[in-house]
Amino acid sequence: MEQQDGINMPAKKVLVVSGKRKTAVARAVVKQGVGRVRINRTPIEIYEPDIAKAKIMEPLLQAGADVWQQLDMDVKTSGGGYMGQAEAARMAISNALLKWTKSTHLRTVFSEYDRTMIAGDSRTKETKKVGGAGARSKEQKSYR
DSSP states (O other): OOTTTEEEEOOOOOEEEEETTTTEEEEEEEEEEOOOOTTTTTGGGOSSSSSHHHHHHHHHHHHHHHTTTTEEEEEEEEEOOOHHHHHHHHHHHHHHHHHHHHHHHHHHHHHHOOOTTOOOOOOOOOOOOOSSSSSOOOOOOOOO
């Protein structure tokens, strides 16, 4: 309990957790609430496209409603494409739930379902080099 002006007030617990996928970054702010989940200020219920929404909902469905119904999550994503952003948001949400609950059971549930929800996938696009159209291709020569 925090003492403020002679009144006992509960300590406000706020978590900030990030997730990354390819070039997309997601930052989740988690606090006590009523089960609101918003991605870029859009409620998860009306988030489009549906395949990205399904990807983001995975950790919530795996955890069960009793875990996240008392939390409010605001996720801000940037960079990458819509699917990279969805996977980054998914990772941020699952890590936030793990950090909030400190549950080893939840960690095993997530890792058995899909390990990239916790650990992430470090694969990114190989950068383009000088002398060609892409990462590996080179301009052709005609004099040999």
